[in-house]
Amino acid sequence: MAIQRKSNMLIIDGNQAAAIAAKMSRVQVVAAYPITPQTPLTEQLSQFVEQGELKAEYVAVESEHSAMAVCTSASIVGARAFTATSSHGLAYMHEMLHWAAGARLPIVLACVNRAIGAPWNVLNDQQDSISQRDTGWIQIYCRNNQEIIDTIIQAYRIAEQVHVPVMVCYDGYILSHTEMPVDVPEQADVDRYLPSYKPHTTLDPANPKNYNLVTLANPRIGVDGKLCHGYMELRYLLQEALQNSRETILQAGREFNGIFGRDYERMFWEDRNDDAEITIVAMGSLAMEAIVAADMLREEGIKVGVLGLRVFRPFPKSDVVQALRKSKLIVVFDKNISYGSEGATCSEIKSALYGTYINASIRNFIVGLGGRDIKARELVEATKKAIASLKETVINPDYPEWICQI
Amino acid sequence: MKANAVNLIEKEWILPGNRTCPGCALSLAYRHTLKALEGQCIVTVPASCATVLHGMYPITAVNVPCVNTPFASTGASATGLVAGLKALGRKGITVLAFAGDGGTHDIGIQSLSGAAERQIDFIYICYDNEGYMNTGNQRSGSTPLGAVSGTTPVLGKQQYQKDMTAIMEAHGLPFVATCSASYPLDLYEKVKKAKTIEGTRFIHIHTPCPPGWIFPFSDTIKFGEMAVETGLVVLYEIEDGIFRLTSASESIARKGGNLQPVREYFTSQGRFKTITEEQIDELQEWVNARWKQCLHRATNL
Numbered sequence: 001m002a003i004q005r006k007s008n009m010l011i012i013d014g015n016q017a018a019a020i021a022a023k024m025s026r027v028q029v030v031a032a033y034p035i036t037p038q039t040p041l042t043e044q045l046s047q048f049v050e051q052g053e054l055k056a057e058y059v060a061v062e063s064e065h066s067a068m069a070v071c072t073s074a075s076i077v078g079a080r081a082f083t084a085t086s087s088h089g090l091a092y093m094h095e096m097l098h099w100a101a102g103a104r105l106p107i108v109l110a111c112v113n114r115a116i117g118a119p120w121n122v123l124n125d126q127q128d129s130i131s132q133r134d135t136g137w138i139q140i141y142c143r144n145n146q147e148i149i150d151t152i153i154q155a156y157r158i159a160e161q162v163h164v165p166v167m168v169c170y171d172g173y174i175l176s177h178t179e180m181p182v183d184v185p186e187q188a189d190v191d192r193y194l195p196s197y198k199p200h201t202t203l204d205p206a207n208p209k210n211y212n213l214v215t216l217a218n219p220r221i222g223v224d225g226k227l228c229h230g231y232m233e234l235r236y237l238l239q240e241a242l243q244n245s246r247e248t249i250l251q252a253g254r255e256f257n258g259i260f261g262r263d264y265e266r267m268f269w270e271d272r273n274d275d276a277e278i279t280i281v282a283m284g285s286l287a288m289e290a291i292v293a294a295d296m297l298r299e300e301g302i303k304v305g306v307l308g309l310r311v312f313r314p315f316p317k318s319d320v321v322q323a324l325r326k327s328k329l330i331v332v333f334d335k336n337i338s339y340g341s342e343g344a345t346c347s348e349i350k351s352a353l354y355g356t357y358i359n360a361s362i363r364n365f366i367v368g369l370g371g372r373d374i375k376a377r378e379l380v381e382a383t384k385k386a387i388a389s390l391k392e393t394v395i396n397p398d399y400p401e402w403i404c405q406i
Numbered sequence: 407m408k409a410n411a412v413n414l415i416e417k418e419w420i421l422p423g424n425r426t427c428p429g430c431a432l433s434l435a436y437r438h439t440l441k442a443l444e445g446q447c448i449v450t451v452p453a454s455c456a457t458v459l460h461g462m463y464p465i466t467a468v469n470v471p472c473v474n475t476p477f478a479s480t481g482a483s484a485t486g487l488v489a490g491l492k493a494l495g496r497k498g499i500t501v502l503a504f505a506g507d508g509g510t511h512d513i514g515i516q517s518l519s520g521a522a523e524r525q526i527d528f529i530y531i532c533y534d535n536e537g538y539m540n541t542g543n544q545r546s547g548s549t550p551l552g553a554v555s556g557t558t559p560v561l562g563k564q565q566y567q568k569d570m571t572a573i574m575e576a577h578g579l580p581f582v583a584t585c586s587a588s589y590p591l592d593l594y595e596k597v598k599k600a601k602t603i604e605g606t607r608f609i610h611i612h613t614p615c616p617p618g619w620i621f622p623f624s625d626t627i628k629f630g631e632m633a634v635e636t637g638l639v640v641l642y643e644i645e646d647g648i649f650r651l652t653s654a655s656e657s658i659a660r661k662g663g664n665l666q667p668v669r670e671y672f673t674s675q676g677r678f679k680t681i682t683e684e685q686i687d688e689l690q691e692w693v694n695a696r697w698k699q700c701l702h703r704a705t706n707l
Contacts (some may be wrong), residue, residue, distance in 0.1 A: 028493035029486070057489035066482030069475060069517065073486025076473050079493040081486075095476050203448050203471040203487075205499065217461040228464035282663065354490040365495030 014175035017145040017182050018084065018110045018168075019044035021152035022290050023054045024190040028079040028197075031059040031070035035089040036122045037172040042084060049141035056095065059093045068096030068107075075105040076211055080156065081260055084108070087114035087128045087173060094132065097165075101136030101238060104195070106159035108152060108168075109137075113284065113335075114172040115301050115370040122171040122370020128286060130312075130336040130344045132167070136238050138245060139299045139313040143269065144168040144278075145182045150332060153185070156194055156281040157252040163200075163243045164238070169312075171285045173371065185260055201386055215295040242314045248370045264294065265355070266317035269308035270323055272298070276305025279327040280383060283309040283345055286333060286374065293379035309345055317352040327360045331386045333379065334400070342400045354380075364400035390406060409594045419445045424467035426459050427624035431587035431613035431630060432533045433459055436504065438590040439531060442597035446472050447500040448491075450483040452476065452514060454506035456533070457616045467667055478513045480505045481521035484528040501528035508538045510546035511568045522606040524575040529600050529607045532570060533587075535615035543618040543677075550638075551689060552681035555618075562680040566692070572606040575644055581607040583643035583652075587614070588630025592653035596643055603645070612639045620676020629675070637665040637697045638689075642704070649703040659700075659707050661706065670692055 012020070018041050022030065030049070032042040039212070048054035051122035057074075061067045064085050071081040085093060091110055100107050115121040129139060138158060142148045148170050155166035170176065201209065201264070218230040246267065253264030253354045271291050273279060278297075282290045287308025297304040307323055324330060334343020341347065363386035368374045382403060389395040407415065419440035426433045432455050440447070450473045451457055468485070475483035484503040505514055510532035517705065518530060518696060537555050538544040544556040547568040554562045575582050581603045585593040589597045593611060599605040614620065614629040622627055633639040634654045641655040650657050658665065668690050672678040 029489045031489070032487070033483075047423060054542060057493050059485055059489055059524070060484060061485070062523070064425075065478060066517045066520055067486070069479035069482035070489060071485035073473055073475065073483040074493070075486075075494075076488055077490030077494065081490075096479065099476055165537050203473070205446050205448070205470055208445075208469050208471045209462075210466040210468065210472040210474070213460050213466060213472070215458060218466060222463070222464035226464075227568040401492035 009181050011179050012176050012182050013179045014145045014148050014170050015041035017149040018152055020184060021149040022082045023048050024187055025153055025156050025194055027056055027082040029057045029081045031067040032083050033061050033064045033067050033305050034232045035086050037114060037176045038084050038086045051104045064092040065096055068093045070329045072100050072105055073109045077203055077382035081107045084110035086112040086148040087116050090128045090132060097132055097135040100165045104163040106163060108159055109167045111167050111169045112329055113169055121370040124174055125335040125369045127336045129169045133313055135390050138164050138166040138169050140311050142287055143287050145180050146174055149182055153190055153194060153254045154256055158248050160197055161248045162241050166243050174285045189259050198397045243312055267319045269310060273304040273305030273323055275303055277303045278329045279305050279307050279324055279350060281307045281332040289376055290379060292376040297379050306331050320352045323355050325358060330360050330362045331383050333367050334365045337366050345371045366400050366402045409591045415441050415618040419469045422640045424459050427617050429626040431626050434615050435533050435587040435611045439468060440592045442594045443500055443601060444672045448487055449502045449504055450475050452505050452509040454509050456504055463532055477509055478544050479517050480509055480514045481517035485521045485526045487567045488526050489529055503528060503530040505532055507534040507548035508546040511570050525605050527604055531609045533611045535613045537618055539615050539618040552685045554680055571610045578607055580605040581645050584610045585643055586612040586630045586634055588627045589653045592641055593656045612691045632671050635666045636668045636671050637693045640700050648705055650706040656666045663701055664698060
């Protein structure tokens with residue numbers, strides 16, 4: 001029997017979707033500093049709090065570094081904490097991002113992806129969050145505004161289960177300032193899906209504990225004779241938590257589907273990959289554009305599928321191998337660049353395929369930096385160039401191609 | 407009843423055998439701070455000598471809950487603790503930020519100023535050993551004129567100290583005070599008073615540092631007292647804008663206001679080995695002018 005669901009369709013932009021998601025997740029402490037293009041999200045949350053729609057402490061901090069410091073300490077006390085930022089704000093938070101993950105705090109951060117200066121640029125690419133990939137956060141990318149609202153709610157489920165903070169990333173302007181239909185969940189359903197946060201420790205003068213004090217490399221014996229972890233063991237446990245979070249992420253997606261009827265039991269999105277000889281890989285809203293490009297290529301008789309990356313950390317290596325097993329050519333589009341090397345998602349794909357039976361050619365294109373428009377037609381042309389490169393040397397395989405005017 | 411050596415609470419929240427240097431004034435100041443709060447607090451500490459005092463995992467010398475936080479973030483960390491406690495409806499716990507002068511005057515000034523402007527309800531204590539002592543004595547915004555340090559190795563510091571208490575007073579706080587580790591009862595009274603006041607409260611504590619300042623470990627109290635007797639440190643509190651001299655500074659003022667000359671304070675510490683006569687004269691003039699202002703401002707003489 002089909003489950004009866006009430007649909008509550010609203011036409012909203014990505015920032016509104018994120019604000020509604022944070023409200024429905026019943027966050028208790030919000031600390032944020034305005035930065036383009038995240039600002040409307042911050043304003044919306046402060047409005048929710050001032051109007052009494054969201055029972056939370058809203059802290060208008062004086063910097064992003066402080067935003068994350070407020071979140072870490074509020075989270076240690078046991079409050080559900082939320083923040084959002086972009087670009088330079090995320091970079092300014094860098095130290096505290098490490099601290100939040102190192103302290104194993106289930107904070108959720110919405111990163112509205114924006115380019116980083118110099119020179120100044122307020123438009124979209126993914127250099128900001130990619131630059132933070134090694135801070136120990138789970139990173140999930142959204143393709144549209146429905147995914148923003150759904151992913152933030154799921155993010156708390158995931159973070160509070162594995163004790164790892166989650167960064168929910170969505171493209172600035174392309175999603176943050178673009179209105180589209182979003183099915184907004186019922187609060188009662190969200191409450192059923194996301195129970196209130198139960199911290200595993202309490203800060204209490206009657207039972208004093210010291211958090212994150214100096215920890216030696218080697219394990220050390222406590223006053224009770226018990227051997228406690230060294231710094232290295234604590235780092236291993238963080239890595240293990242991310243490695244093992246795949247099951248939690250899939251389960252959170254599965255249960256979300258059970259309540260809300262939208263299936264997130266997946267680490268990435270696939271489109272016509274079953275019979276594809278060529279797979280286009282992209283992350284965020286670009287993965288939607290890639291579907292349009294695949295349509296156009298299929299009309300010309302080229303069997304193209306799309307792999308839209310969703311979870312970037314932990315990187316789903318074995319799932320990716322499974323999805324790409326039939327591909328002869330993999331064309332990776334990156335809205336970021338690891339200078340001197342290549343696009344970050346391309347490196348991940350190569351790393352996942354190394355040592356497997358898959359011997360596909362891989363081509364990497366850097367696109368859309370600083371908000372440079374990417375047309376489906378350009379993705380089509382790039383894919384054709386990649387196909388041609390299999391026969392003749394039109395591409396240097398060591399470094400990525402750039403879709404720009406140099 | 408005023409605190410005295412007999413009626414001071416006996417319970418200790420800093421356990422013996424901590425990792426501070428011999429003669430450390432910080433541990434004395436921290437000890438009396440926690441006594442005044444009777445341990446009913448959550449402390450947040452940035453990278454500093456206090457981190458060293460707290461110990462190494464899994465052993466800590468401090469018997470109150472503590473949240474370590476990166477260097478620049480003390481004010482924000484305290485904000486987060488206050489916000490979290492409020493969101494959870496937990497009452498009756500004082501949030502105490504406890505940072506050194508580098509973490510207050512320099513790298514932490516932004517987050518402290520932000521928290522103070524937001525009027526977050528916590529006590530911020532800066533224990534001031536006048537340099538980055540945890541990293542082996544480099545100059546900070548609170549290192550005095552003429553002091554040699556790891557980063558002023560030849561000439562000594564060429565600038566005056568930043569008056570952090572005045573900066574915090576300018577935030578319009580309900581309570582700011584200066585203390586010295588050498589006057590623990592004055593410190594105890596001020597922390598006790600701060601505990602009863604709502605809003606951001608700022609207390610500055612002068613904490614002599616034997617290895618950094620280069621004087622015998624046994625002379626910590628003597629140098630703290632000398633700083634007050636010469637007027638280099640003035641003990642006062644400002645509650646709702648009302649300025650009062652306290653403890654030894656009040657006594658000096660009441661007994662005619664005559665300060666000891668500053669010269670011996672400088673000539674008896676190794677860190678001032680390159681200080682010039684002109685600098686000492688300059689500092690004496692600076693002390694005299696400030697003392698005059700304090701006498702003028704004091705409402706309790």
